Amino acid sequence: MSQLILLNKPYGVICQFSEHPLHPTLKSCVPLSGVYPAGRLDTDSEGLLLLTGEGPLQHRISDPRWKLPKTYWVQVEGQASDEQLAQLRAGVDLGDFTTQPAQARRIDAPELWERKPPVRFRKTVPDCWLEIVISEGKNRQVRRMTAKVGLPTLRLVRVAIGPWRLDGLLPGEMRSLEVNLEDLPRVQHAGRGGKPGDRPQQRQAPQSAKGVKTPAFRFARGKKP
Structure with missing residues (x-):
């Protein structure tokens, strides 16, 4: 069994342990040695970050051949139309690459912790929340x-990576799990070492034009290892 740390990375924290001149680092909320991020999360994004000191587990989580689906709750400026959601689901040409098809749907505003600093809104422009699932x-x-x-994204919170979810962790809190490497999904994606046809099928996203009810975030405090 390997130890896996689930951390709710706060907004503004950079995904490194070495000192940074402008931002607090993971050292400010992870009082452990010998663990490293399995993947990254942008400094201005919040939510689930996985850390481990086990090389095989870190490789399995972060290697492009074994990309686990990542679920984001995204507050965007504007009201998402069916056409815009269809573009996200089909894949978006970003110039340097075209994204793989994603799952995208409208959701009701989730009950989350207050972000510090708060999101800056334009009073004349509406906003909405989306759930987006990607495997890149x-x-x-x-x-x-x-x-x-x-x-345009106003706030981005990663709530799940594969089978692991925040499940009530507040910003800066973490939880330790024991993980059996053999229990992780074994399907490889096409490309970067995968074979054509190995990519898992995307679930059909809801087509309703109305918002989808999203379970409230549970504020139970996580146990620190």
């Missing part, structure tokens, strides 16, 4: 996707 991890991908279809 390119730099600032979700933000670039929403901006490309005309929905």
